[in-house]
Amino acid sequence: MSPLVNFITGCIGLALLMIFTIGLSYSVSTGFAGFWGGLPLNIIVGFVLILALVNLYEETIGRK
Known part of the structure; x- marks a missing residue:
């Protein structure tokens, strides 16, 4: 496919x-778990989104 x-x-x-x-x-954070109960999930989600963004960069812009 094209870039x-x-x-x-x-x-x-x-x-x-x-x-x-x-x-x-x-x-999850606003429901039953509350902020502190949802904090581990928030950290994991942030990490996963950073990984997805880096992968998008490497596959589209970083490729030469």
Whole structure:
């Protein structure tokens, strides 16, 4: 596929992943677990999103 198509589909996929994981983390933190109970999940979600962003960069922009 062309680099532009890879970039667009990667951004759409990253946006959907972010919406799902941040929404899940928010619902856990505001629900039964509370902030401190949801903190480990928030840390994991942040780490996973950073990894997904780095992977998107390496597959689209970083590739030469």
